[in-house]
Amino acid sequence: MNPHDASRAGADSLAVAVRNVTKIFPNGDTPTYALRDVSFEARCGELTMIVGPSGCGKTTLLSVICGTLAIDSGTISVFGHDLGGMSVAEITGFRSKNVGFIFQQFNLIPTLSVMENVSIPLILQGWNYRKAEEKAASILAEVGLGNRLNSFPKQLSGGQQQRVAISRALVHDPKLIICDEPTASLDAKTGLHALELLKKSACRPDRCVIVVTHDSRIFSFADWIAEMEDGRVVRSCPAAEFHHG
Numbered sequence: 001m002n003p004h005d006a007s008r009a010g011a012d013s014l015a016v017a018v019r020n021v022t023k024i025f026p027n028g029d030t031p032t033y034a035l036r037d038v039s040f041e042a043r044c045g046e047l048t049m050i051v052g053p054s055g056c057g058k059t060t061l062l063s064v065i066c067g068t069l070a071i072d073s074g075t076i077s078v079f080g081h082d083l084g085g086m087s088v089a090e091i092t093g094f095r096s097k098n099v100g101f102i103f104q105q106f107n108l109i110p111t112l113s114v115m116e117n118v119s120i121p122l123i124l125q126g127w128n129y130r131k132a133e134e135k136a137a138s139i140l141a142e143v144g145l146g147n148r149l150n151s152f153p154k155q156l157s158g159g160q161q162q163r164v165a166i167s168r169a170l171v172h173d174p175k176l177i178i179c180d181e182p183t184a185s186l187d188a189k190t191g192l193h194a195l196e197l198l199k200k201s202a203c204r205p206d207r208c209v210i211v212v213t214h215d216s217r218i219f220s221f222a223d224w225i226a227e228m229e230d231g232r233v234v235r236s237c238p239a240a241e242f243h244h245g
């Protein structure tokens with residue numbers, strides 16, 4: 001067990017446990033070892049960052065945690081559920097209920113209004129449209145977009161679009177929030193604002209937030225940092241003990 005574990009919350013707060021996972025992309029004759037015997041943990045009530053240079057395997061690790069990418073060996077447990085023991089349909093259902101994902105390019109639907117974009121996760125879970133839009137409107141008001149409900153994504157700035165993406169990831173109250181490179185397509189100030197929002201509205205005792213980044217300006221928002229290099233986790237420690245460079 002990690003020596004830091006004793007000082008952290010009890011085992012019941014463990015949200016994600018990745019054990020000895022290997023992921024190989026065949027790529028013809030020269031396979032890419034995207035994950036090499038990776039072990040990783042993330043806890044409820046904390047913002048865990050996965051950091052490291054481009055190509056080191058960060059997005060691959062997020063994808064296997066979400067169950068969108070199958071692994072070659074090892075085990076992955078999310079809130080105590082072993083993904084390896086679930087069918088594709090079960091994983092899809094589990095993900096739509098429990099995971100909120102903020103994509104690097106936001107992935108908003110251009111032909112839908114801001115409110116409709118944010119309603120989607122609720123509609124997928126069978127909510128009626130009126131109730132879904134009421135819930136979407138309330139969360140959009142919380143992030144300061146209450147006056148843009150009927151705008152379309154292209155009418156918003158990059159920072160505003162990201163706030164819509166964050167709202168969409170949180171609207172169905174998922175227990176696991178995942179964010180890939182939150183600052184990649186934003187200027188520094190807007191990127192920091194997004195992290196503040198994520199920290200404030202997503203980090204709750206019953207929720208786990210995982211952020212992937214290669215941007216050292218935002219490392220200070222983390223509670224715990226796992227550093228990757230060439231498909232391996234090379235360091236895992238409280239953010240306060242993580243000295244970059």
Ligand SMILES: Nc1ncnc2c1ncn2[C@@H]1O[C@H](COP(=O)(O)OP(=O)(O)O)[C@@H](O)[C@H]1O
Binds near residue numbers: 027032054057
């Ligand atoms: N779908 C894929 N097919 C083949 N190789 C891939 C695929 N996705 C990622 N890779 C390779 O796996 C490695 C890790 O990629 P990735 O997880 O995207 O890194 P990061 O997110 O840290 O930039 C890279 O060498 C990348 O080229």
Ligand SMILES: [Mg+2]
Binds near residue numbers: 058059060
């Ligand atoms: Mg990536």
